[in-house]
Amino acid sequence: MSQVRFISGDEAFALGVSLARVQVISAYPITPQTIVVERLADMVEEGELDSKFVHVESEHSAMMTAMGVSAMGARAFTATSSQGLLYMAECLGYVSGGRFPIVMMNANRATALPWSIYGDHRDSLSQLDCGWIQIYVEDAQEALDMAIQGYALAESENIRLPVMVNLDGFVLTHTYEKVNIPDRETIDAFLPKRNTWDKLDLDNPVSMAFTVGPELNEEFNLLHHKASINALGELARIDKEYAKITGRSYGNAVKGYRTEDAEYVLISLGSISGLVRDAVDRLRKEGIKAGAIKIRMMRPFPKDEIAALTKNVLAIGVIDKDISFGYEGTVYTNVNSALLQKKIYIPSYNFIGGIGGRDVSVDNIESCFKEMINADTKETVRFMGLEVIDDC
Amino acid sequence: MIRPSITEKNKIEKLSRLPQGGSCKAGVLIEKNAGWRNKCPVYNPDKCTGCYQCYMYCPDGVISKEGKGISIDYDFCKGCGICEKICKLQAIVMEGET
Numbered sequence: 281m282s283q284v285r286f287i288s289g290d291e292a293f294a295l296g297v298s299l300a301r302v303q304v305i306s307a308y309p310i311t312p313q314t315i316v317v318e319r320l321a322d323m324v325e326e327g328e329l330d331s332k333f334v335h336v337e338s339e340h341s342a343m344m345t346a347m348g349v350s351a352m353g354a355r356a357f358t359a360t361s362s363q364g365l366l367y368m369a370e371c372l373g374y375v376s377g378g379r380f381p382i383v384m385m386n387a388n389r390a391t392a393l394p395w396s397i398y399g400d401h402r403d404s405l406s407q408l409d410c411g412w413i414q415i416y417v418e419d420a421q422e423a424l425d426m427a428i429q430g431y432a433l434a435e436s437e438n439i440r441l442p443v444m445v446n447l448d449g450f451v452l453t454h455t456y457e458k459v460n461i462p463d464r465e466t467i468d469a470f471l472p473k474r475n476t477w478d479k480l481d482l483d484n485p486v487s488m489a490f491t492v493g494p495e496l497n498e499e500f501n502l503l504h505h506k507a508s509i510n511a512l513g514e515l516a517r518i519d520k521e522y523a524k525i526t527g528r529s530y531g532n533a534v535k536g537y538r539t540e541d542a543e544y545v546l547i548s549l550g551s552i553s554g555l556v557r558d559a560v561d562r563l564r565k566e567g568i569k570a571g572a573i574k575i576r577m578m579r580p581f582p583k584d585e586i587a588a589l590t591k592n593v594l595a596i597g598v599i600d601k602d603i604s605f606g607y608e609g610t611v612y613t614n615v616n617s618a619l620l621q622k623k624i625y626i627p628s629y630n631f632i633g634g635i636g637g638r639d640v641s642v643d644n645i646e647s648c649f650k651e652m653i654n655a656d657t658k659e660t661v662r663f664m665g666l667e668v669i670d671d672c
Numbered sequence: 673m674i675r676p677s678i679t680e681k682n683k684i685e686k687l688s689r690l691p692q693g694g695s696c697k698a699g700v701l702i703e704k705n706a707g708w709r710n711k712c713p714v715y716n717p718d719k720c721t722g723c724y725q726c727y728m729y730c731p732d733g734v735i736s737k738e739g740k741g742i743s744i745d746y747d748f749c750k751g752c753g754i755c756e757k758i759c760k761l762q763a764i765v766m767e768g769e770t
Contacts, residue, residue: 379694440693478693485698499690 282462282526289452290315292420292459293359293385293445296427298329299467300383303354306334306345311397312449313361313387320357339364343371343384350380351488353479355431358382361449362389362403369407375442376411377504378489379478381434382442383427384412388550388601389449390636398637399449400601401549405578405610411504413443413511414578416550420457423447425528428462432471432518438510440478448551448601450637466525508580515577533582535574536589538564542571543594544652547586547615549575552599552640559645570649575611583618590619595627595652599645601634608632608661627655633664640665675736676701678747709751711766717741719763726755726764 287295294316297305305324307317323329336342342358349356360368365386375382386404390396404414413433417423423445430443447453478486492500516532523529537557539545548556553574563570573589575582590596596619600609607613612630619626631648634640644665651662663670676699684690720741727735727742734745735755744755755764 377694476693478695486695487698487700488695490696496684496690499684499687503687503690503692 282460282466284458284460286456287420287459288315288454288456289420289423289447290387290454291319292424292457293427293447294319294323295459295461296424297357297383297385298323299424299462299464300355300357300428300431300471301468301473302329302331302357302383302431304332304334304346304349305357306336306342306349307358307360308336308339308342308364310339310361310364310387312389312399312453313359313364313385315453316359316385316387339368340371343368343375343382346382346384347371347375347378347380350375350382351378351480353474353476353481355474356380356382357384359385359387361387362391365403365407366391369410372407372410372412372442374489377500379440379504379507380442381431381440381474383430383434384442384444385423385427386444386446387449387453388446394636396636397449399451400635400637401446401611402602402635404444404446405602407444408579408610411441411508412579413439413441413508414446415443415576416446416578417452417576418551418553418574420452420455420459421528422530423452424459424461425522425526425530428467428471429515429518429522431474432522433511433514435474435476436510436514436518439507439514441504441507441511446550451551460526460528462526470522470525511577512580512582512585530576532585533575533577533580534585534589535576537572537574539571539573539589539593541569541592543569543592544597544649545571545573545590545593545595546597546599546645546648546652547573547575547611548599549578549601549611552601552634552645555640555642556599556645558642559649562642562646563649568649568653578611578614581614581618583621586615586618587622587624590624590626593626595629595655597629597631597648597652599631599633599640599648603632603635612661627652628660630661631664632661635663638665675745678702678704704747706747706749706751709749710769711751711753712746712769713744713749713751713753713755713764714767715742715744716763716765719761721761721763725758725760729754729758
């Protein structure tokens with residue numbers, strides 16, 4: 281029987297990892313990821329989870345240990361955040377290019393400087409090009425469910441890529457919520473033990489993590505690219521299968537809210553999406569045709585799904601907890617490119633907010649909609665919720 | 673010990689012919705690698721007692737046990753001469769490459 285517990289996002293993720301029967305956990309603690317690692321260490325210590333816990337000296341080693349584990353055909357888990365993610369950046373491409381299906385939790389946190397332990401998306405969005413699948417969850421329940429679904433996705437025969445599941449630092453990692461925890465038998469049936477031909481095996485020796493010269497290197501990258509794109513369809517398929525056993529469905533890589541007749545749509549990632557839906561409901565009461573799109577997956581990027589939801593829209597806005605200095609938010613860049621490719625020529629605005637843990641209120645979000653409606657085009661990229669007057 | 677033989681290099685014409693996961697079959701050799709050898713180990717089985725010091729020390733793994741003695745894979749021997757140095761009975765002598 282499944283049970284309901286009142287737990288934080290980190291604890292929910294740790295329980296998801298435990299249900300996925302991960303065989304080796306290698307991680308280095310960093311706020312706000314620490315609790316997921318502590319809970320898993322407890323489970324291993326108390327014998328609840330039959331897994332090896334490897335204490336490593338850095339995030340670089342955490343990722344390389346996970347790669348070694350995966351190369352042995354076992355199921356590996358690691359977790360990090362912010363500077364830790366950047367420290368292991370070199371290893372991310374090794375793991376994705378080598379097609380090792382590791383799942384990593386990343387607690388989204390600002391990157392230095394200025395130093396901050398609070399949340400924004402600059403850490404993970406800086407690693408969009410590293411070849412991993414990137415998922416952003418909205419609440420603790422989705423965190424637990426995506427820890428489990430993450431392995432199903434990563435280990436799919438036509439994908440074989442690592443998956444990074446992102447939780448907003450503190451807002452999700454440290455906030456307690458009611459979470460439904462599936463029972464072991466249900467998840468064992470959904471996610472059997474990893475069984476792969478692609479491993480270090482004396483009886484069937486393989487070459488792994490090989491060098492490829494210019495004569496075929498591009499082709500290997502094309503294969504990697506195609507495998508990543510496969511994750512769009514596979515995520516939707518896995519979601520349906522998971523819904524059958526748990527009753528919970530999150531849809532595909534994007535989720536629209538009141539978009540059917542929407543004229544103004546705001547696009548967001550992660551935990552802020554609920555607030556955007558609240559703002560949409562408030563504006564609808566005023567007669568404004570507002571809508572929201574939540575992007576669940578940044579890589580592969582669901583360009584067709586986004587375009588399909590914005591066909592009859594007058595203007596779109598993108599909330600970015602990120603700024604690519606000197607240009608704009610990275611989600612905005614990606615969304616604009618998707619619309620352009622689909623020949624959807626509508627005004628678009630970028631609202632930079634929630635940087636370094638700055639709270640974003642429903643009023644802030646309402647004013648984003650108002651700015652789109654008033655077609656205030658002086659600046660398409662603007663910082664919202666500033667506490668001081670911008671006179672520079 | 674797995675000693676792969678030289679196989680012909682196949683031209684890959686389709687993406688589907690490339691390894692689709694992260695690995696490919698190990699032990700596939702498509703070319704010899706002995707071109708920079710300028711001295712060649714010559715084995716005299718009459719002097720060999722089968723101590724296998726040369727087999728142990730060869731940094732390229734080209735010396736194999738064979739019967740009571742050894743054999744040398746000249747397709748991959750780089751001619752470093754460690755086998756000559758380690759053999760106290762001069763059962764291996766480095767000679768000029770012919």
